[in-house]
Amino acid sequence: MVQINLPDNSKVQKGKYFKDKTGSKNLRKVNVYRWDPSTGDNPRIDTYEVDMENCPSKVLDILNKIKNEIDPTIAYRRSCAHGVCGSCAMNMGGKNGLACTKAHAEIDGDIDIYPLPHLKVKKDLIGDLDGLYKQYQSIEPWLKSNSKSETKEIFQSKEDREKLDGAYECIMCACCSTSCPSYWWNGDKYLGPAVLLQAYRWIVDSRDEERESRLKKVADELKLYRCHTILNCTSACPKGLNPAKAIAEIKKMLATANI
Amino acid sequence: MEDKNPLSPHIQIYRWQVSSLVSIAHRITGIINILGITIICFWISLLLLGENNYGMINMFLNSFFGKFIILGLTWSFLFQVLSEIRHLIMDMGYGFELQTTKVTGLIVIFGSIILTIIFYLIGKNFI
Numbered sequence: 487m488v489q490i491n492l493p494d495n496s497k498v499q500k501g502k503y504f505k506d507k508t509g510s511k512n513l514r515k516v517n518v519y520r521w522d523p524s525t526g527d528n529p530r531i532d533t534y535e536v537d538m539e540n541c542p543s544k545v546l547d548i549l550n551k552i553k554n555e556i557d558p559t560i561a562y563r564r565s566c567a568h569g570v571c572g573s574c575a576m577n578m579g580g581k582n583g584l585a586c587t588k589a590h591a592e593i594d595g596d597i598d599i600y601p602l603p604h605l606k607v608k609k610d611l612i613g614d615l616d617g618l619y620k621q622y623q624s625i626e627p628w629l630k631s632n633s634k635s636e637t638k639e640i641f642q643s644k645e646d647r648e649k650l651d652g653a654y655e656c657i658m659c660a661c662c663s664t665s666c667p668s669y670w671w672n673g674d675k676y677l678g679p680a681v682l683l684q685a686y687r688w689i690v691d692s693r694d695e696e697r698e699s700r701l702k703k704v705a706d707e708l709k710l711y712r713c714h715t716i717l718n719c720t721s722a723c724p725k726g727l728n729p730a731k732a733i734a735e736i737k738k739m740l741a742t743a744n745i
Numbered sequence: 746m747e748d749k750n751p752l753s754p755h756i757q758i759y760r761w762q763v764s765s766l767v768s769i770a771h772r773i774t775g776i777i778n779i780l781g782i783t784i785i786c787f788w789i790s791l792l793l794l795g796e797n798n799y800g801m802i803n804m805f806l807n808s809f810f811g812k813f814i815i816l817g818l819t820w821s822f823l824f825q826v827l828s829e830i831r832h833l834i835m836d837m838g839y840g841f842e843l844q845t846t847k848v849t850g851l852i853v854i855f856g857s858i859i860l861t862i863i864f865y866l867i868g869k870n871f872i
Contacts (some may be wrong), residue, residue, distance in 0.1 A: 496751035521751055529751050545849035577753075580760030613753055667765070670755045715765035715835050717846050729839035737839050 490669045493602075497655045501530030503557050510537035515596040516548055518560065521607050529607065532557070538590075545578050546585035549595065564613040569724060572659030575602055576611050582661040582722040604663035604673065614619060615660055621677050622658065625704070630696040646692035653687035655725050656680065662719035662729050668712040676712035677704065679719035681728030686732040689739070705740050713737075761852035770854075771828045781818040792823040819864050824857035 501520055513535045521529035534552050541551050546564055553560050564574040567586040574585040577600040579593035590597060592604075605613030614631050631640060663669050663678035677685070682704065688698050704710045710733070719729040791798040805811045831849050835841050840849055866872045 490756060492752055492754060496748065496754075498754060503746070519753070523750070525751075550839055571859060577758060580758055598758065600758055600857070603753055603759055606750040607753050614750070627825040645865050664761065667756065708782070708867065715832065715840075716768040720841065721762050721843055722765070728841055731838070732761075734838050734841065736833060737836065 493527060495527055499528050499530045500576065501532040504532065504534045504537035506537060508537045510539050512538045514538050516552065517596055517598045519600045520610050523609055543589050543591065545588045545597065545599070546588050548576050548590055549585060561609045570657065572657035575659040575661045576600065577603055584659060584663045586722055602660055604664060615712055617673060618660055618663055618678065618680065620626045622684060625681055627684050627688060630694055632695060636694040640693045642692050649690045650687060652727055653683055656727055657682055657725060661722045661724055664717040665714055665722040666716060667718065672708060672712050673706035674694040677709050679733065682710065682736065683727065683729040683732045686736055689736065701743065702741060704736060710736060764846045767828060767850040767853050770824060774825045775822045778825055781821065783868055816861065816865060820861040823860045824853065827853045827856050
C-alpha cells in the first residue's frame with residue numbers, strides 16, 4: 487500500500503547539536519539519523535560539525551571520525567571499507583550507496599545520512615533486512631543440475647559465461663531494493679531489484695536445469711510485475727550493475743517463451 | 746520485528762531522478778487522461794441534446810480556465826504518448842544505460858512541452 491507519511495512513532499525530530507571542538511576552519515555539517523531502541527523516543531537528527539582538514543575522502547571516514555572523536559554512541563554497520571562486503575549501505579545526500587565508496591566531496595551542502603529507506607530501524611543507521619533475505623532464499627539461489635554428475639566439472643562456453651557478467655557481481659547490499667518506490671509500497675510481496683537480479687542470474691546460467699520452473703516461479707503480478715521501470719535501482723547501485731535491465735530481460739523471456 | 750521500531754524515512758528524503766520523475770508523471774498523466782477522455786465523451790454525447798448545450802460548452806472552453814484545461818490535456822496526452830514510446834523501447838530491452846535513461850527522460854519532458862506549443866500554434870493557425 488502506498489503510505490506517503492511516516493507512522494507516528496517514526497516522525498523525525500530535531501536532535502542534539504555537536505559543536506566543533508578542534509577549532510578547525512574547514513568544517514562541514516553532518517546530519518545523522520539517530521534512534522535509540524532503549525528509549526521510547528522518536529528518531530531524531532543529530533548534527534555534527536566535523537573537521538574536514540583531517541578526514542579522508544569517503545563518507546564512511548566521516549562516520550568513523552564522529553564515532554571515534556565526537557560521539558561514540560552512534561551505530562552503523564561497516565566491515566571491509568572497500569565496497570566488497572556491502573555492510574555500510576545507507577542513504578547519503580538523498581541517494582543510496584555504500585558509505586565506503588561514496589566520496590563526501592560529491593555531496594553538496596550539509597551531508598544528510600539516513601539508514602536505507604523504508605526499513606524497520608534497529609538502531610541509528612542500521613535497518614532490518616530480514617525480509618529481503620527471506621525473499622532471496624525464496625528464489626533458491628543455488629545451482630540445480632540433477633542430471634549432471636556431481637563429481638565432474640560442468641562445462642560452460644565463454645559466451646554462456648558472459649551472460650552472468652553484470653549479475654554475479656552483486657554483493658546484496660540492498661541499495662537498489664530500498665531505493666525502489668514499488669518495493670517501499672509492496673515490499674512484502676514484490677521481490678525487488680536485488681532479488682530479481684539474482685533470480686535472473688540463475689535463470690540465464692547455462693549449467694542450471696531448472697530454468698523453466700525458475701521463470702514460472704517469478705512470473706507473478708506482484709513478485710515481478712510491480713517493476714514499473716522507475717530506474718532508481720540502477721542509479722543507486724554502487725557496483726554499477728543494472729537490475730532494471732535484468733528485470734526487463736526476465737519480462738521479455740516470459741513474453742516470448744511458451745511457459 | 747516489533748512495532749516499536751520506527752520506519753526509516755523514504756520518499757521524504759530520497760532525491761528525485763529524471764527517471765523517477767518521468768515515471769510518476771506517467772502515472773499522473775494517465776489518470777488525468779482517463780478523466781479527460783471521459784469529459785470529452787460527455788461533451789460529444791451532449792451534442793445529441795441540441796445546440797444549446799454545444800454553445801454552453803463552447804463558451805466554457807473559450808474562457809481562460811477552459812483554455813488552460815485544453816492546453817493541460819494536450820500536454821498530458823503528449824507526455825503519455827512519448828513516455829509510452831519510451832516504455833515500449835525499454836520493454837524490448839533497450840535504453841537501460843544510466844545516461845540513456847536520463848536523455849530519453851529529458852526528451853519526454855521537454856518534447857511534450859515543445860509539442861504542446863506546436864499544437865497550440867497549429868490550433869491558432871500560426872503554422
